[in-house]
Amino acid sequence: MGGNVAGKVLVGAAALLLVLNMLYSRRSAMPRSAAQVSTTSSPIEEQPMGGAAQAIVERDRKIAELERQVVSLKQGSAAAATLVLPASPESGHVAVALPPPPPLAIEFVPESERVTVPPGETLPESLRMARKGSDLFISFSSSSMAPFLLNWIANLRRSGVTKLLVGALDPKMEEICRQNGIDVLPIEGSSIATRGAANLRFDYGAYKRMAALKVTFYRRILAMGFNIWACDADTGWMADPAPFIKEYPMEHVDLLTTTDCIDVEGDVRGGCWHVDHNTGLVYMRSRPILLEFLDAWKLKIQTTRDIMVRDQAALNLLLRENFRSKTWTAPPDPEGGTAVRPIYLAWNDKLKIARLPLRYFANGHTYFVQRLYQKADHPPPFVVHMTYQYGDDSKFPFGKRQRMREGRVWQVDPPSYFSAGKYLAIAPEGAALPIDYLPGNITTGQAADRFNLEEGQLRPVLRDALALAIALNRTLVLPRMLCYCDNIWKEMKHCRVGGAFGMTLPFDCPADHILNLPRWFSPDMPIEFREAGFLSDPRLSPAIKSSWARVKTPPMTANEAKTMLQPYANTAVLELAVGKDRFCGFEDSSKASLFEALAPALVPYQRHFCYEDGFKVGCRDRDCIPFYSPCCHGQPGRSFPCKYLVAPPKFYARADSPPDFCRNRASAGGVVAVDLPKSYPDLSPNPRSRQFHAVQDEFRKGFKRAAAPLPSHT
DSSP, X not given: OHHHHHHHHHHHHHHHHHHHHHHHHHHHHSOOOHHHHOOOOSOGGGSOOOHHHHHHHHHHHHHHXXXXXXXXXXXXXXXXXXXXXXXXXXXXXXXXXXXXXXXXXXXXXXXXXXXXXXXXXXXXXXXXXXXXXXXXXXXXXXXXXXXXXHHHHHHHHHTTOOOEEEXXXXXXXXXXXXXXXXXXXXXXXXXXXXXXXXXXXXXXXXXHHHHHHHXXXXXXXXXXXXXXXXXXXXXXXXXXXXXXXXXXXXXGOSEEEXXXXXXXXXXXXXXXXXXXXXXXXXXXXXXXXXXXXHHHHHHHHHHOOOTTOOHHHHHHHHHTTTOOOOBOOOOOOTTOOOOSSOOEEETTTTEEEEEOOTTTEEOHHHHHTSOGGGSTTSOOOSEEEOOSOOOOOSSOOHHHHHHHHHTTOOOOSOTHHHHSSOEEEEOHHHHSOOOOOOOTTOOHHHHHHHHHHHHXXXXXXXXXXXXXXXXXXXXXXXXXXXXXXOOOSSOBBTTBOTTOTTOOXXXXXXXXXXXXXXXXXXXXXXXXXXXXXXXXXXXXXXXXXXXXEEEEOOOBOHHHHHHHTGGGTTOSEEEESOOSSOBOOBSSHHHHHHHHHHHHHHSOOOOEEEBOTTSEESSSSTTXXXXXXXXXXXXXXXXXXXXXXXXXXXXXXXXXXXXXXXXXXXXXXXOEEEOOOSSXXXXXXXXXXXXXXXXXXXXXXXXXXXXXXXXXXX
C-alpha cells in the first residue's frame, strides 16, 4: 500500500510541474508590457505598472509559491514511509512501519485567507499555507507513549487525512517526529519531566499538569485559525469524519464532544446528556467564544485543588454551569436537509455544543463488549476510543494496545507480524463450548454460572495451548474466549450494566477482560502470542493462509508432540481440533520448571460478579440498597452481593508425573488430519471496517446535496 500511495504523490507532483512548465512557456510567448521594456534605471518596484503587468507579476508569484509546495510535497512523500522507533520492552519491536502521507490536494491560498501564524511560532511550513477554517487533527505524546502516537498517525494516513500535527511533550518525542517527517510542535513539558510512571495516568499529579498543557496547546492552534480534532493517541481512526461534520446543522456548532455513554439507542433519542463528556476526542471550531472557553477551561484545571479535576472533569464542570438542556435552532438548510444532531447551549448559554453520535464515534464498550458494529443494522464507526478497558500498568498501556490489535486499528506492527513465523492455534469450536445465547431476563447469578462453566473449558485449553506452543517453539494464537457476563467495576443486572441491557450474551471477550495482560508481555515470556482474531485478519499473508493444517491429536508430552507433529514442522499454521486436556508434561526439567512458574501467573484470572438482581436500589425503603454502595463487602442491605470465578485448573509441568487424562494416551491413536472448514469465523468486533470497505452512511439519506465520493481502499 505504502509504495502505491507514494507513487501517486510523486505522479501528482510531476503533473503539477508539467502545468508550471506550460505556464512558463505561455509567459515567454506573451508580449511584454511597457513596464517590462522600460529603459529607465529606476527599480522595477518603483515603476508604475499597468493591469497586465501587475497580473503577470502576481502570476509569477503564484508559480513560485506552487513550485515551493511541489518541492515540499516531494520531500514529504519520500521522508515518511517508514518510522524507526528505538527498541524497548514496551514497544516490543525495533521498527514500526507507517504508510506514507496520502496525496496532498495542492491549492493556492491567498495570504489574506491563510491561518495566522504569530511571529516566532514554529508551525511546520506545510501547515502555514493552510486556509483559515481548515480541519487539523492534533494529538500529543511523550516519548514513552510514542508507539501510540505513531499508530494514531498511521490510522489517519490510511484514512486519507493529510493535515496532522503532534504536540511533543519531551525533546525525544520531538526528535522522533522530525526524523520521520511528521509535523510537530514542542510543548514545554518541564512540569511533567519528573514523574513516577512512564504511563502518565498512573501519576495523578503529573497527569493533572499535563491536562493544563494540552488545553494550552489546543488554544495555541485554534488561535491561528484552524478547526481542530483534539484526539488522545489511543483513538483508532478508520475514516475521515468530514462527511458528518459538514452536514447540516453541524457547521453552526462551536464544540462537539464524545461521551462515556454506552446506550446507543438512548444516544440517538436524546444524546445521553446525563453522561459526562469525554475529552479524549473533541472537535473545536476556531471562534472567539471557543478561545474564551479554553481560557476558562485551563483556569479551572489549575485553580481546582482536587488532584482528580483534570481536563475532563474541568470541562464537564464548565459545560454544566447553568445547563438547562436548552436547544439552539439553526437556520433552515437551503438544500433541504434535516438536522443530523440537535444543538444545545452550554456554559451559561454562551457556547453551541453537540454530541458526536455514538453510532459513528465508538467507545471501548460499544465496540469491544456490545460489539454493535458486527450487526448489519449498525454502520461501521469512523473511530474508536480505547475506554472501558483494563490491562494497563504504570510501564505501558498493554490493555489499550491489545484492544487495538483485536479491533484491527493497531497499524504499526512490522510487516513480519502478519507474514513471518509459525503458529499454534486451537480451532474455535475446540476452544469454546457450544454457544448458549442467554435471554435478556437472565439473572446475574445464572449468567455467572454459565460463565464459570465456560471457564472450566477455557482455562485448561489455554494452559495446554501455552505448553504445546513452548514445546513446539511456535507463536501462540490465543483461543476463542467467550464471555457470558460483562466485566465492569459496579453492580450489574442480568449480567449487563445499565445502558447496555440489550447487549448479546455471550460475546467474544477482549483479552483484558479475561487475562492478566501485563504478565503476558513480561520479558520472561519464552514465546510470542497473537490476538484471537489474528487468523481472520485481512492483513494476514497469503503465504500463511495457504500453509494451514488442522489436526486431531491424543494427549502428548513435549517430546511426543515434536515427534508426532514432525510432518507439520514446516506448516505455518498448525491448528488443534481439540484443545482441552492435550498436554502431559515436559521431559526437559528446565522447561518444566519454567512452565511451573509461568503457567500459574498467565492462565488464572480473578474477577467477581456484582449484582443488583432481586434488590430494590436507590429508594428510601429500609430494604433498599443505596446508589453507589460497594460491591462484595459491607453491611448487608448497604452493599451489593457478589458471585465469584471458579478456581483455576491444576497445572501439570513434568512428564514423569502426568495427569490422569494422559494415563492411557498410547491407546488413543495418532495424529489425524481434519479438513478445514470452508468458512472461518471472523472474530473482529468490526468486520465491515471502513479501512477495508466503502460505506454509504445513513445520515446522507434524504439530502439534496451530492454525497462526497466514496474513498477507494487498497
